[in-house]
Amino acid sequence: MSDTPFPVPDPIHSAALAADLDAADLRSEPLRRLWGEEEDDALARGLREPILRSIAQDDGPLATLGRLLVLGMPQPLAAVDAALPTLGVDGLVALGLARVDAASVIPTALLRPQSFVDADGFGEWWIASDLDEAALDGALPADHVLGVGGASRTLAEIVMPIEVDRALDLGTGCGIQALLVARHARSVVATDISARALAFAELNAQLNGVSSIEFRLGSMFEPVAGETFDLIVSNPPFVITPRAEGVPEYEYRDGGLVGDALVEQFIATAPQHLTPGGSAQLLGNWESRGGQRALTGRAGLDRVSSWVPDELDLWVVQREELTPLAYAELWIRDGGTTPRDAAFTPLLRAWLDDFAARGVTAVGFGYILIRRPAYAGARLRRLERLPQPVSNVGSALRDGLAAHDLLAGGIPSMLLTAADVTEARHLLPGNDDPSIIELRQGGGFSRTLTVDPALAAFVGACDGDLTVMQIVAALADLFEVPLADLWADLEPRIRQLILDGLLVAGGR
Structure with a gap:
């Protein structure tokens, strides 16, 4: 365990620190301009030396705070005091972010700007966390509180941008997800098994002026027993780590259970805490275990599906x-x-x-979305492997659920081709008829679907001038096939295009 002191959240000291950080312009772009784009990119790979060389002769407030808080390096006491005119070094020590050794200020935590983009636009927060490997020059302690890493950014990108009354961030860590969700929720409860993580999360909320988050200590759903939420998000400690002597267990990533049992436990329990229509979103790992089914590459997805009762909606993206x-x-x-x-x-x-x-043959990683439906009807169950680059995933998931709900009432009478859909035709040399026709989605899950001429023609005609049945009737005449036969062939595939977001409901 770490012997570094806990952060000590205090609204007055936090407000003073925020004022000083703002005055010094400790933001992503000013820092990037200060020490250079290549140097900034090197920091993302854990390399500090390029930045240190770039700002070696700069003792201004931004350079001083950059070295102290962003890189985690000791700085002269006088320089830090000058860079923090409102808070002062004593205030920084009181917050638990540094200690003083003779004439030097020694950082005990990192504090970095973190930009984000959501449905409301661009923003940036200051996020404090424990010193990283570069600052520690060694392995991480077991109670390490991680800053904004790759998994944090991934979860932030997949959370649906929906307005809710109550939200839960389970396993909040440094608090980044709670801050993001608070932009669209009237109130947020943030929990963690680590008191150290909660201290960082509360400090970060104070630094960024967010007062709608309540912090609770405890494991899994224990701190919210009997409560329900409209949205639950979690980047749980899903890493599958052996429970063996001599294997370190890190609070921020290891769940302390055998195999993928922690993800299974979350999925089994979360629905009890969802309001009707409420959703739970998380990142996870799941095991594929031995046997013939494992050879298909779907064993892990089927394993996740088996954990979710049939009365719930489930969407898993590996x-x-x-x-x-x-x-x-x-x-x-x-x-x-x-x-x-x-x-x-x-x-x-x-x-x-x-x-x-356990006969594990592979470990999958991806997104899990569970929803407690607010109405009777067919349930959504999508299990997909999507390795291609994706974007705006949160919006794509939201729109996919909306499309599923829409189809409960049948295919709309008017459909439009989504604005990001393009068509590609592949022809053999000297042949005027395409051998392959593809529909390509420019955003969301960036799907590429192979279609036949009839479906391609249908999608091409969905421009708002004709109804669905008018288009199908015209195509039946064009291809000289019975209308009923063509509709029987096209109808399930049109449904899938609506679910995938390539076709959207339109109207006159």
Whole structure:
């Protein structure tokens, strides 16, 4: 465990620090201009030296705070005091973000600007977290509180941009998801098993002037027993780590259960805390286990589906799948242990033995969306593998649920081709008839669908001039097939295009 003191949230000190950070212009773009774009990109890879060389002769407030808070490096006391005229060094120490050693200020946490884009536009927050590997120059302590990492950004991108009354951020960590959700929720409850994480999360809420978040300590759903929410989001500690002696367990990533049991437990419990129409969204890992089904690449998705009762809507998107070896190496390195370290091989052995004991053939990663329907009808159950680049995923998920609900009343009488859809035709040399026709989606899940001439013609005619049945009747005449036969062929595929967002409801 870390022997670094906890942050000490205090609204007065936090407001003073925010004023000083604002005055120094400690924001992403000013910092990037200060030390250079290439140097800034190097920092994302854990390299500090390019930045240090770039600002070596600069002792201004932004450079001083950049070295102290962004890089986690000691700075002269006088320079820090000058850079924090409102808060002062004593205030920074009182917040638990630094300590003083003789004439130097030693950072005990990082504080970095974090930009975001959502349905309301562009914004930026200051996010405090524990010192990273570069600042510590070694492995992370078990109670490390992570800043805004790749998983945090991924969850932020997939949360549906919907207005809700009450929201829950389970396993809030540094609080980034609670801050994001608070932009669209009247009130937010943020929980974590780590008191240290909650201290950072509360401090970050204060720094950014967000007062609608309540922080509660406890494991999983225990702090909200008996309560329901319109939206639950979670970046839980989903990493599958062997429960073996000598294997470190990190609070920010390891759930403390065997295999993927923590994700299973979350999925089994979350629906009890959803209002009618409420949704739960999370990131997760799931195991594919031995047997013939594993060879199809769907064993992990089917495993997740088995955890969700049929009366709930479920949408699972698998973004990647790793072998046990690749997975073990990824997370051993994440903890700061490399093949050069003596501990690496024993750790690798423990991970591989753990996977072998359960017959694990692969580990999937992706998004899980569960909804408690507010109406009777057919339930949504989508299990997909989508490795391609994606964008605006939160909006795509929201629109996909809306499309499912729309289709409960049948296919709309008027459809429009979505604005981001294009068509590609592939022809063999000397042949005027295309051998392949593709519909390509420019945003969301960026789907590419192969279609036949009849469906391509239908999509091309969905411009708001004709109804669905008028288009189908015209195509039946064009292709010289009975209308009923053509409709029977097109109807399920039109439904799928609506679900996928390539066709949207229109009207005159």
